[in-house]
Amino acid sequence: MVVLPLVVALLAGGCRSEVALSSHDQRVQVLTTTGILRDLARNVGGDRVRVTSMVPDGADPHSYEPSLRDIRDVVYADVAFSNYLLLEEQAVIKALDANLRDGVPNVSLAEGAVKYAADIIPLVEDVSLDTIWLGMRVRGTGAALGANRSSEVLLSATRADGPGRMFAYLTESFGNPSFYVDSGDGFDPANGYRDDTATLPPDAHTHMSWAFTEPGVYRLTMQARLAVDPQSAPVPMGEQVFTFAVGVDPHSVPGMPEVLSGGHADVTVDLDQRRLYLLADPEGGGEATQRVHDPARTVIEVPNKALLEVPGDRRFRFLGRPGTQVYQLPQAVLGKHVHGEIDPHLWQNVRNAIAYVQLIRDTLVGVDPEGAADYRANASAYLRQLEELDTYVRDTIAQIPPSRRHLVTTHDAFGYLGKAYDVQISGFVTPNPAAEPSLADRRRLTETIRNLNIPAVFLEPNLAARSATLTEVAREEDLQVCPIYGDAFDRDVTTYAEMMRFNAESLRDCLSTNK
Known part of the structure; x- marks a missing residue:
């Protein structure tokens, strides 16, 4: 996936006139990330546009990996619409941002629709689990360092000390584990700790499972770096040691007066402060109840009730033999799940889809002023349909x-x-x-x-x-x-x-x- 932008950049450079002057299709080439956005754009654009979506119907935009054909569609696009708010897989966003031609509008509808009275709601998470949820988070935008939505934050484990082996891993689609920390195979600075690194976009966080094979106190050293773009060397963001009390009294750990034992917490990289800390939300209230904890004074509790038996599935043999007990903090959310603070699924409220359509209309008018009358007429007719749809959904559910x-x-x-x-x-x-x-x-x-x-x-x-x-x-x-x-x-x-x-x-x- 990393090489695709380079491959297509060469393709684009070799046929620039063909990209700009499609001899077979003179319509405005509209690219969307999902089929839902494709349908909205078709209703506004009508016969003046050709609309293509990167994520095919039936696929999951949270995990879809773009193909070379998708990249070609990006290169040919005259305008691009994504949902974003971290809905799409980061590889989709990177492919889009890296391969659009200069000057082509690249519109994130969820963010832009706020100006058209879209209603956004925070993604407040359930905290009813018996143990803490521990994920990884990037806080802040890093704008002062030149970061954008295609930048990457590299959060790497560089050392682990403890009585057993420890793992941090994600369960992706269909139950396949993807590793981010494995203390048993060492930490290799020669490859930039690549085998023990989580990669996140700015202002995002992800859930994951943490497993420990023996009881006792574990200390995990982590460092963070910001890769602003592929051409620049990563910028150091700090280093910290995080302490876990596994199956033992967390209050017995010397010099650790604070204990995190429930709710949601994240190992957090702060791009604006350029440091690492623990950000905890024990009440699940979002920003209103979040609190910063110093890792040097805080221990993360992994209690005895976190003991689980290793399942028979061969994919989880890394944890031990089937039936062996390990201590595990749960991932908490089904599948690979990287997201931000705002729920990105705005279109499930038809009023928000109306805001999307208004933004699409105004963007297409800017791209193709000669078609302004058509776009406005199409949008007006479709908005009337959406008003009726909103009433129908409301009355039906009532x-x-x-x-x-x-x-x-x-x-x-x-x-x-x-x-x-x-x-x-x-x-x-x-x-x-x-x-x-x-x-x-x-x-x-x-x-x-x-x-x-x-x-x-x-x-x-x-x-x-x-x-x-x-x-x-x-x-x-x-x-x-x-x-x-x-x-x-x-x-x-x-x-x-x-x-x-x-x-x-x-x-x-x-x-x-x-x-």
Whole structure:
């Protein structure tokens, strides 16, 4: 993936006139990152545009890796629309930013739509786990250092001390582990600690699992660097030692008066202050309840209740033999999950899609002034349809008894739908997909379903392969398993309006029935 911008840069340099003057298609070449944005742009652009999306229908924009064909489409584009707010996989954003021709508008709709009265909501996370969630975070923008959304922060482990082996890893799509720290194979400064490095864009954070093979006190040294662009040497951002009390009393660790034992915390790189620290949010309230902790005075507790058995799946043999017990802080969110402070799924509220369309209209007018009348007429007609769609979604969901408006699913993509149309987002499958869900995980989900008398759970078609636990619990509790669309279309649902109508009807039909 790293070489693609160089390859296509040569391609672009060799056929610049062909890129600028498409002999086969004189329409405005519009590139979007997702199929949902593609549909919005088509409705505004009409016959004057050709719209292509990088992420194909049915794929997950959170994890999609662009192909050489995608890069070619970027090079040919006259205007590009992404959602961003860290929705798309960073490789998609880097491919877009690195390969657009000079002067081509590159619009992040979620950020820009705020000027058109889009409603944004913070991504406040559940803190109901029995142990702390520990992730990695980049705080600040690094603008004073020249950083932008294509820059990368390298957070590397350089040394680990403790009685056993320790790991930090992500569980990606379909349960495959991706390592960021492994103390058992050493730390190699010759390759820039590449094998023990997490890479994040500015102002993002990610969840991950932390595993320890023996009880005791562990100390992990980490350093951070900012890679502003591929041509520049990374800028040092500081170094710190982080302490873990694994299966032992955290208050017994000398010189550590502060203990982190619950809620959400992150090993944090602050680009504006150029230092590392722990940022904790024990109450799950976002910025209002976040607090900075000095790693030199703070110990992270990994309690005995974090003991888990290594599953039989061969992918997790690095933890030990099946049945062996290890201490593990859970990843907490299904799959690879890098995000920021704002929920990026704005389009689940139709009012926000209206703001997207207005921004797309004004951008296309700027790119192709001769088509201004067409773009405004197309947008006006489509905005009337979206106004009707918003009313339809609201009226359809209102038919569900209020006591039954509870959504249980696998993916945190429906906060805007919940807020706009009065649906309670009530549960997820499991906090730890890295291993087989624990009995406590399943019990918590089952109790939620029973206590709320939930008649159905919902799966996104493109994520169905990752949802075995939810379907098993649904079968045990005799629940319906109903479809709902979040990030992507498929063969059955091919437009934004179809998607929102389908979701409203699926919620009404499945939640209004008696169990």
